[in-house]
Amino acid sequence: MVVNQEKINFLTAKYGVVVPRYTSYPTAPEWKHEYSQEIYESAIKASNAQAQGYSIYLHIPFCQEQCYYCGCNVVISPNKGIEINYLDKLKSELEYYGALIDKSRACLQMAWGGGTPTYLSPEQIIELSDFIKANFNLSPKTNDYEYSIEIDPRVTTKDHLSALYESGFNRLSMGVQDFNLKTQTAINRIQTFADTALLVETARDIGFKSINLDLIYGLPFQSMSSFQDTIQKIKEINPERIALFNYAHIPSIFPYQKKYIDESQLPSQDEKLKIFDNAVAEFLGFGYEFIGLDHFAKPDDGLAVAQRNGTLYRNFQGYTTFAGADLFGFGITAISDVQGVYKQNHKKLNQYYSSFKGADKFMNCTQDDRERREIIKQIMCNGFVTIDSGKYQAEINQLAPFVEDELVTISELGSLTELRLSDEGRFLSRNIAACFDTYLRQTGGHKLFSRAL
Numbered sequence: 001m002v003v004n005q006e007k008i009n010f011l012t013a014k015y016g017v018v019v020p021r022y023t024s025y026p027t028a029p030e031w032k033h034e035y036s037q038e039i040y041e042s043a044i045k046a047s048n049a050q051a052q053g054y055s056i057y058l059h060i061p062f063c064q065e066q067c068y069y070c071g072c073n074v075v076i077s078p079n080k081g082i083e084i085n086y087l088d089k090l091k092s093e094l095e096y097y098g099a100l101i102d103k104s105r106a107c108l109q110m111a112w113g114g115g116t117p118t119y120l121s122p123e124q125i126i127e128l129s130d131f132i133k134a135n136f137n138l139s140p141k142t143n144d145y146e147y148s149i150e151i152d153p154r155v156t157t158k159d160h161l162s163a164l165y166e167s168g169f170n171r172l173s174m175g176v177q178d179f180n181l182k183t184q185t186a187i188n189r190i191q192t193f194a195d196t197a198l199l200v201e202t203a204r205d206i207g208f209k210s211i212n213l214d215l216i217y218g219l220p221f222q223s224m225s226s227f228q229d230t231i232q233k234i235k236e237i238n239p240e241r242i243a244l245f246n247y248a249h250i251p252s253i254f255p256y257q258k259k260y261i262d263e264s265q266l267p268s269q270d271e272k273l274k275i276f277d278n279a280v281a282e283f284l285g286f287g288y289e290f291i292g293l294d295h296f297a298k299p300d301d302g303l304a305v306a307q308r309n310g311t312l313y314r315n316f317q318g319y320t321t322f323a324g325a326d327l328f329g330f331g332i333t334a335i336s337d338v339q340g341v342y343k344q345n346h347k348k349l350n351q352y353y354s355s356f357k358g359a360d361k362f363m364n365c366t367q368d369d370r371e372r373r374e375i376i377k378q379i380m381c382n383g384f385v386t387i388d389s390g391k392y393q394a395e396i397n398q399l400a401p402f403v404e405d406e407l408v409t410i411s412e413l414g415s416l417t418e419l420r421l422s423d424e425g426r427f428l429s430r431n432i433a434a435c436f437d438t439y440l441r442q443t444g445g446h447k448l449f450s451r452a453l
Contacts, residue, residue: 007424009273009277011405011407011424011427011428012273012276012277012427013270013273014405015428015431016269016273017431019430019431019433019434019440020430020434020437020440021293021430022314022376022377022380022430022433023314023315023316023318024315024316024335024337024342024373025369025372025373025376025377025437026342026363026365026369026373026437026439027437027439028335028342028344028361030363030439031342031344031361031362031363032361032363033362033363033364034362035343035358035359035362036362036364037357039341039364040336040338040341040343040359040362041100043338043339043340043341044097044100044101044338045100046338046339047101047326047338047339048101048102048105050326050339051102051104051105052105052324052325052326053105053106053107053108053109053139053322053325054101054105054106054107054108054109054325054326054327054328055107055108055109055110055111055315055317055320055322055325055326055327055328056107056109056110056111056132056136056327056328056329056330057110057111057112057113057316057317057327057328057329057330057334057335058090058110058111058112058113058117058128058132058329058330058331058334059073059112059113059114059115059329059330059331059332059333059334059345060083060112060113060114060115060116060117060119060120060331061073061074061075061086061114061115061331061332061333061349062074062075062076062077062082062083062086062114062115062116062119063075063076063077063114063115063116063119063152064076064077064078064116064119064155065078065188066188066256067177067187067188067189068186068187068188068189068256068257068259068260068261069177069187069189069216069219069247069257069261070254070256071248071250071253071254071257072114072115073115073332073333073347074114074115075115075349080119080121083119083120083124085353086331086349087120087124087128089352089353089356090128090330090331091128091131092356093330093331093356094131094132094135094136094330095131095135096356096357097328097330098135098136099135101136101328103137104137105137106137106138106139106145107136107137107138107139107145108139108144108145108146108322108325109145109146109147109148109317109320109322109325110132110138110145110146110147110148111147111148111149111150111317112148112149112150113149113150113317114150116150116151116152116155117149117150117151118149118151118152118155118156118160119155122157122159122160122162122163123163125160125163125164125167126163126166126167129167129168130167133168138168145170146170146171146302146320146321146322147167147168147169147170147171148169148170148171148172148173148212148317149164149169149171149172149173150173150174150175151164151172151173151174152174152175153174153175153176153191153195153196153199154189154190154191154195156199158202158206161199161202161203161206161208162206165206165207165208169208170208170209170210171208171210171211171212172203172208172210172211172212173211173212173213173214173241173243174196174199174200174211174212174213174214175189175214176191176196176213176214176215176230176234177189177191177214177215177216177219178215178216178219178222178226178227178230179191179192179193179196179229179230179233180221180222180226180227180229180230182220182221182226183219183220183221183222183226186219186220186221186261186262186265187219187220187261188260193233196237197233197236197237200237200239209240210240210241210301210302211239211240211241212239212240212241212242212243213234213237213239213241213242213243214243214245215230215234215242215243215244215245215279216244216245216246216247217244217245217246217247217272217275217276217279218246218247218249218266218267218272218275219247219266219267220261220262220265220266221265222267222271222272222275223267223271223275224271224274224275224278227275227278227279228278228282231278231279231282231283235282235286240297240298240301241295241296241297241298241301241303242283242288242295242296242297243294243295243296243318244276244279244280244283244294244295244296245294246272246276246294247266249261249263249266280427283296284296287299289304289307290423290426290427291303291304291307291312291319292307292312292314292319292380292381292383292426292429293380293429293430295318295319302321303319303320303321305321306321306323307381307382310382310384311323311382312381312382313325313377313381314377314380314381315327315337316329316335316337319381326338326339329343329344329345330345331345331352332345332346332347332348332349332352333345333346333347333360340364340365340369340370341362341363341364341365342361342362342363342365343359343361343362344359344360344361344362345358345359345360346358346359346360347360368438372436372437372438375387375392375433375436376433376436376437379419379421379429379432379433379436380429380430380433383420383421383425383426383429384418384419384420384421385418385419386413386416386417386418386419387416387417387419388415388416388417389412389415389416389417390415392417392436395435395436396410396417396419398435399419399432399435402425402428402431402432406422406424406425407421407422407424407425407428407432408420408421408422408425408432409422419432
């Protein structure tokens with residue numbers, strides 16, 4: 001990947017506007033259909049007829065304390081015990097839908113997120129994993145599966161790691177955000193470099209081969225120079241993958257941000273762009289490949305290989321190598337994406353406990369939705385797509401500024417048009433994909449998203 005850093009500086013300033021991340025299309029705020037259990041179960045039957053592997057996601061919402069920047073759906077409880085009833089309800093949901101999914105189909109991808117999944121004890125992790133194995137066809141320990149889990153280094157022990165490895169997990173994702181103590185204090189997340197590095201070393205000794213570290217830029221007291229120190233420490237740890245997220249400060253939605261994050265302590269937009277630009281240059285210079293949006297991976301990592309092969313995929317678990325796999329979500333707020341049907345579980349514990357069959361959001365996509373979803377997915381994942389020139393002429397016209405800035409090239413192929421993103425254009429794939437989002441242009445369409453950069 002060849003990137004002109006001066007040009008990146010110009011583009012980030014020009015295109016750093018709010019746009020969706022497109023883990024789905026239509027995006028979740030547009031899922032406004034009345035929930036139908038019948039339609040959802042019909043989608044599961046259609047999925048079974050495809051006879052392909054699938055993905056599952058489990059949401060473990062509990063955290064011992066609140067990180068002030070966080071916009072995730074969490075339940076704060078420093079005292080253990082609250083998870084017991086939740087695990088019982090989660091098992092009921094797993095058992096019900098596990099019976100509907102054909103046992104001949106393999107679960108190729110599994111992810112546990114939160115919250116903090118390692119809020120659970122090692123024994124609870126093993127018990128829950130065994131229950132999943134009893135109700136789903138988990139793939140054997142070969143290279144054709146990916147079972148990942150988000151862990152908090154502050155509460156994760158060696159016993160946790162051993163339990164996860166014993167349960168079949170082969171990828172770990174650890175939150176770091178920033179190693180600067182002043183920033184950590186402001187966001188209520190004290191986590192030393194030494195503890196994080198030791199946990200990574202322990203995980204590798206146990207047998208984990210792939211580790212991702214999450215970073216966030218735009219947090220209180222960050223500057224390009226302060227974040228440079230974090231970058232150097234990340235290089236020392238040398239993870240297989242890195243995620244570099246843009247902090248989304250939306251205090252109108254997230255009350256902890258409003259209460260505890262002082263906006264005067266946030267870096268300016270210009271400083272944020274300097275932090276991002278410098279981090280990109282550092283990670284590319286260190287040998288990582290840019291996967292998309294804010295993700296980096298080593299050249300031999302599965303994501304980098306899939307991108308080179310044009311088979312990269314994107315769902316609610318992020319970038320994945322399992323293209324086209326239907327996703328079944330379990331637990332509060334968990335999202336399912338099955339044969340063009342989206343379902344998000346209830347967000348409140350009491351609602352979920354009353355009925356796991358209910359939903360907070362639901363949508364049965366139209367044919368136009370499905371076609372645009374594929375276009376957006378190809379742009380976001382692989383950087384090129386071929387479209388019907390006549391049907392999408394208005395969208396092609398919207399791409400003119402991106403063509404002028406050499407972010408996209410357009411080639412006419414008879415009645416078809418090929419769009420191909422440049423190396424710099426891939427950093428702005430969200431903006432380019434947004435040209436095909438009809439909901440953004442509708443009156444009343446949801447507009448409250450994070451900045452592209």
